[in-house]
Amino acid sequence: MDTFSLLVVIGVALFFTYTNGFHDSANAIATSISTRALTPRVALLMAAVMNLAGAFMGSGIAKTVSEGLIETPTGGNGMLILFAALVGAITWNMITWYFGLPSSSSHALFGGLVGAALAGSTAVYWDGVLEKIVIPMFLSPLVGLGLGYLVMSAILWMFRRSNPQRAQRGFRIAQTVSAAGMALGHGLQDAQKTMGIVVMALVIAGVEDEGEPIPVWVKIASAVMLSLGTYAGGWRIMRTLGRRIIDLEPPQGFAAETTASSVMYATAYIFQAPISTTHIITSAIMGVGATKRVKAVRWGVAKNIVAGWFITMPAAASVAALSYGLGWLAFG
Template identity: 85%
Template structure:
């Protein structure tokens, strides 16, 4: 296996993680910024730190990405498939970032993997795609809407007699905590997706095996790139989510 192809593929994977950071970080902190609970820079710094921490928690998502969606390709064609999938995801991230659209980097990556696998005549695990990508894609907004409705109803009832000024101060703190939790979850989920791609590239290159632990350097590099991308800022998307 050409070591140059491996290095390029890993480089593009880390580039995707960087774009993921400034693209999706806004999802966690937009409401805190729009309500002035946090300044944009403070919110981005908090999100960067929590993304960095979340990236080191668990490895289940990485396993799903590396083994659960497509057959592991082999040789130079396999590396080309990963490269094409990543380029497609990065391009879509940049397009949606430019227009300020809060699109999912994860679904762009998964779609890129499936599309590249089909073009490269590699088997797609359709059941895994349906169960782990398509169903969650449709359920997530519905479940979020239902839980948000229930939470807001409970909050309105609980604080119906509260002093507005005191309640505002407490809610600012609560908003910061919830934003930190979302940023932690973003790191837990999205950094591992790139880890899964890098592991797949290492397996194709016969450097690692799926039975091995994810190398520390893979975890550190993915976590740092996600955190750096987050701090670089996602103001376009943050403005769409928080103010439009």
């Protein structure tokens, strides 16, 4: 196997992780910044550190990505499939970042994998795609919306007799913890997705055998790149999550972050399902906001975000398939 091809795929996978970091940094800290619980740079540094720690908390999602979605391709064709999948995901990340749209880097990657695999005549495990990707894609936002509403309703009831200013100060402090938990969950979920791609590349190259533990250097490289991307910050998307959906206050920010991080931990450890951190925090913000009144949520903005969710996988798959075709014409 051409060592150069392996190094290129690993390099592009790590660059995807970097784009994932700055694209999705808003997921962990937008609410804390918008409520002024944390300053932007402190929030970004905290998120980067917690992303790094979260990447070492498990490997179940990496296994799902590397073994459960497509048949592991072989030879140069396999490297081209992985390269095209990553190009599709990175392209969609950059487009949605430019427009400030909080779409899912995870689903961009999954769409890229499926599109490139189909273009490269590689089997897609549709049962795995349905169970691990499609069903969670629909269920997790509903769970986030419902739980966000319930958690915020419970907070409003428990603190109904509290001094408003004192409660605001308390929740501003509590948001430091909930934002850290959100960033830890982001590292747990998203760093493993890149690990799965790198492991596939190593298996194709014959460097690793399928089913072996993830090499430590792969974990470190993926975690570091995700953290660096997070620290770079995704300010365009941060404004959308922090202000454009609803004007958040500290209790609402705490409720949204607590809801989203709880769902991320549960899906990672119980179901080993790689859910979208973007989907879950956005839907939690909507659910929390609806406790004010339904019209408090800017549903026009929310509608555009949800529409972006539905086109992410097909769009990334199309770009990946096109990239595979161009690569095949050039190098096949």
